[in-house]
Amino acid sequence: MVKNENLRERFYGYTVQCVECLKWRPIPTIKEFEEIRANVSEDPFTCKKLKLTCDDPGDMKPDSSIIWAFDEAGAPKTPPGFDRDGILRKDCSQLDVFYVTPEGMELRNSAEVAMFLEEYPEYKESVSVADFSFTPLKVMAETIPEDYDYLRRVCVKT
Incomplete structure (x- = not known):
């Protein structure tokens, strides 16, 4: 976490x-x-x-003005108080999903959700591991700008 x-x-x-x-x-x-x-x-x-x-x-x-990514059909709704977010992989193949807890902690997989629920038992009555989906979002390749790699190198400090 x-x-x-x-x-x-x-x-x-x-x-x-x-x-x-x-x-x-x-x-x-x-x-x-x-x-x-x-x-x-x-x-x-x-x-x-x-x-x-x-x-x-x-x-x-869909066009290259913004990168389009597709979510999993039937993914559960984000539990109240949590935020669902994603980070684009360097190869632009998909967005890796993570959740942010009300305490501001990032949860990147089901094991981390289980640890969070153990650490904060007050959420166990309203939230379970099944309420989270970490299936990556698939990126529509044709929406990736041709200059994306150049922009990433210029704009992102490593």
Whole structure:
């Protein structure tokens, strides 16, 4: 577990794809996105859920203006008080998922969640290891900017 004092927003927005027309639709809040993601297998997303039709223009298309990553369908909602975040791997293949506890500690796998729950037993009544998914998000390769490697070397101090 790592204490995270300066959590930065790494996800810039949440979108879902309509199963009928395949258009991407932005979801205004993470809470709404997580509800859709958690239930997408039983209740697939359609434009109607946003009071739109498939005839309405698409809101966005994946491009290299921002790196797109895809979350696991059916992943559990983030437990209240915790934040779910991800870090892009150097090879841009995927985002590794971690959670930040209300105490500001980063949890990177189920074993760390179990240790956290032992250390902070007050969470055991409302949170279990099954409430966390560490499945990496898959990156859409065509959204990685051509100059990404150059920008990373210039902007990131090692």
